[in-house]
Amino acid sequence: MNGKFLSTENLPFCKGCGHHIVSQNLEKALSSIAGLSPLDVIVVTDIGCIGIIDKQFTTHTVHGLHGRSVALAAGIAMATEDPKKKVIALLGDGGATIGLQHLMEAAQRNINMTVIVHNNMLYGMTGGQPSGLTPRGFKTPIMPDGKPNIGYDLCKVLHATGAPSVRRLLALGDFTADLAAALAVPGFSFVEAMEICPSYGVKFNPNRKLDDIAKEAGIEIGHWQGPAREPYRPATHDAPASLFATEKPIAARHKAPLKERYAVVLSGSAGEGVQSAAEFLAQAALSCGLHATKKGSYPVTVGVGFSTAEILLSPKPLHFTGISVPDAVIATSADGLGKVRGLIEKMTQGTVYLDASLEAPATKATVVKHDFRAPLGGRSAVLVALTMLLDRAGIMPTDSFLDILKDSSLGKKIDFAKLRQKGG
């Protein structure tokens, strides 16, 4: 029959294949929807015998990968603004097995689409191997004694995931009304059509009827409805602001005596403001007309252990950002020192600012010990140490750093009198 949506003459399936019956019912179901034109329908097919049906359709058709048709259809459905368009994914039990998560995601989001799984309990195209949906005891060429474990109950899974409409039916006779009802659901609807593949299913399970197989395996036929929900529409920001709307460029308002590239490593404990202190230092450098780079490093669990930042400052543009031996190192905690001990030992010059609680590693660098944690607590220890470093190093005015701090979110929180320590 040359249907309005789908020609069911010369379908590319074996004689007696259940796909014929599902296709004929689908054509009738689509034709029963008043006012629906083929160009209102987007059919997305999977890989497998059912996936070669595209050319029979007069609708839009999309043919992708094995197991991914539901995700691909979900992408199309989310991008399709007109809720009257019908996005339909056609796949087999193999595609549903490999792409189970796509089904759950579409159901959970209630994406406006209909999924029809043609469950013939095996992979037909590749020679009849068992799928996740193959029921216990069902025989296949590679498991001639029958599958030892039960199949996934897709309907239960998707119902539990929040799908508004889930159906399982036996693909026998006329089930147009079931398909039409599924297609009418606003949001996600799911149909599992149980069939049998004559080429492999019948051959290896002779004389077993589809309904007996379902019954013996405890597979329920039915319709499960979930709570009514609005179909999912992705949130849109209509006029998102530029990422530079809040990012303020820094003007050069100080002068720095720095002549050469200068490398500073800050190392402390996670949560003690090491990364933001490094950013403040670099921003201060920009306010002096210098160039700067900053890299952070910390364990993957960002809340514990060390937190280390490498900052490069230079009057000339910086390209290479590696630091083999730094000019100055600040370590304000045992975690921090542990991370930079090797670097400190390699230093033959420069200065190491070490919290008074820490044992200095063997180094040729000058070691300045001070209780950096005492004046403003552990969270500001790096700021105290940096202030001291700038006072001593003569690379750029300390005021440039203090100005940046004052303008920052810390500006009102910090006792600037205590920040600046004499010492070393």
Added chain:
Amino acid sequence: MSERYFIDNSRLIIEATARAGADVFIGYPITPANLLYLYASQRFPVVLPAPDEITTLQWMAGYAAAGKLPVTATSYPGLALMIESIGMSHMMELPMVIILAQRLGPATGTATGGATGDISLLHGINSGGYPIPTLCISDPRDAWELSAKAVHIADHLRCPVILLASKETVMTVQDVDPAVMTPIEPVRRRFYTGDAPYRPYEPESDGVPPLLPVGDTRHQVRITASTHDRSAALQHSTPEALANSRRLAEKVEKNVGDYTLFDWDDDAADTVVVAYDVTAAAAREAVALLRAGGRKASLFIPKTLFPVPPKYFEILGRYKKVVIAEENLQGQYREILFGKRGRDGVRGVTAVGRLITPEEIAAEVRS
């Protein structure tokens, strides 16, 4: 000195792709690409968190088929999951941009370690040898310009484009002159407007068929990833279908002149230093060091890695000595350019798990 930002390239990349007209970002978290996802969530008109990287690419393909221009950002473990779907999108001819922030492998490797180890993989990413345009950033200007260019190429060539970066080039914060942020022309999507039935894979003179979103109300649209003829009908291996597959490579290669991007600082020397991604910065300093020491050296920074523009061979062919520095085990781009055997005068500087320094590049030039 004028005002400067202190920012990472991730910010420039996302702002530039959005300005260029990319309109959907599908994200799945992975270090070191998380800043890109975060900025995209603030900047893109639509941002969807996907449950995995396969879904990410499939949703992108769905959006692209419906006429949008999607972007994602990932690293090798995510890319590995995406590859089948990238191949699908390439065969379907769907525009999209995949930002790949490389990290230290193999396998899960070191999430916060830098590397440029995915070059061979990208070179052969499609079964059958069909190249995917791959642009590699090496500095803030690239992060801006190449990101916009990637969106334009994806649209013009109707294909996925890879914007290549690495942990170092997307996470390091640096001072950036706002002048690098030149005006970006948004893509003007051109969809099929004819009255004749739409043939989805009927190319125009540039080898690219005009796109028409699925769901169109005038024409039937067919899209497929299986071997197909110009009408998108599946074919085993008819001459028309095989020619259609061949066109996928030809459209990318034939138009490479439109996106052959490189920096070339020719010093009339017999030696050229070649580097991309983060190593390009070390190469710049190496060349400056050499010149300061009286040794002439030229610098070549390829930005369009794939397909390899024929122009590269013309340029590199002028030098007796070619020193290629890159952060992977065997010198992947060097092997792609010159083969495993190489040729006289072609040398590699490689490192794994650390930055290549300007000094070691300079030493290789002098040796």
